[in-house]
Amino acid sequence: MEEPKANVRAVERALEILLCFTDSTDLGLSEIATRLSLHKSTVHRLLATLENKGFLIRDVQTEKYRLGFRVWELSANLTHNDDPATMLLPEMERLRDLVEETISLYVRDGYERIRIQAVQSKQAIRRVAPVGARMPLTVGASSKVLVAHDDPMVTAEILNGLEWPDYVDRDSYEEQLEQIRQLGYATSVEERELGTAAVAAPIFNRNGQLVAAIAASGPSNRLTQEKMKQYAPYILEAAYRMGKMMR
Incomplete structure (x- = not known):
């Protein structure tokens, strides 16, 4: 028997509430309602359910919510084969020690990329890369790698679906994608953030499918084009x- 649409919508809204905490550690009822454009009464009922099930914890003094122990219990059951962020961490640390810059692991989610793991550089001046950050696919070395090396049909779908900001030339972007396919890696200098540069490469699994992008990033005055070319191999x-580690 098909579930009533109202029940399905309630599940969607509950998940949307949890996703609000991807970029915030604690949020109040009004903040969540504003983010989701929902009535406070609707959000209050969903928050009460999530709190009762242990997915959220409410601070009685501030009346704000944060992620609860059930979320951590679920994440603890991710296996190495399912979680590249855990499985690839030793290799990321090895690469960090080799190039002495911050190393990040990205995956594509729709028209954005998400940093799912990061190993910070040990340099005094370094690029700090917060895990969980979402970035557009129109700029950045990792973004271009994820678009250039995906299945051609997927790449075409992404390019047709992306909303192009005024400061990004579409024709130039597509030319860069072709260059990246030939070189095997991508570079960027101050494309998304002033004073930073990055060099990235694709990670393919044993079946040749693109699964992620690995990138080294740092201050652009230290991570020059010459350095990035040196680090690319x-x-x-x-x-x-x-890629050999992933099924």
């Missing part, structure tokens, strides 16, 4: 080893 080699 190390990143490509690391990406190859990482």
Whole structure:
């Protein structure tokens, strides 16, 4: 028997509430209602259910919510084979020590990329890369890698679906994609953030499917084009080893 649409919508809204905490540690009822454009009464009922099930915890003093122990219990059951962020961490640390810059692991989610793991550089001045951050696919070395090396039909779908910001030339972007396919890696200098640069390579699994992008990033005055060209073979080699580890 098909579930009533109202019940399905309630599940969707509950999940949307949990997703609000991907970029915030604690949120109040009004903040969540505003983010989701829902009535406070609707959000209050859903929050009460999520709190009762242990997915959220409410601070009685501030009246704000944060993720509860059930979320951590679920994440603890991710296996190495299911979770590249855990499985590839030793290789990321090895690469960090080799190039002495911050290493990040990205996956594509729709028209965005998400940083799912990061190993910070040990340099005094370094690029700090928060895990969970979402970024557009129109800029950045990792974004271009994820678009260039995906299945051609997927790439075409992404390009047709992306909303192009005024500061990004579409024709130039597509030319860069072709260059990236030939080189095997991508670079970027101050495309998304002033003063930063990055070099990235694709990670393919044993079946040749693109699963992630690995990138080294740092201050642009230190991570120059010459340095990125020098580091590219190390990143490509690391990406190859990482791919062999994934089913």
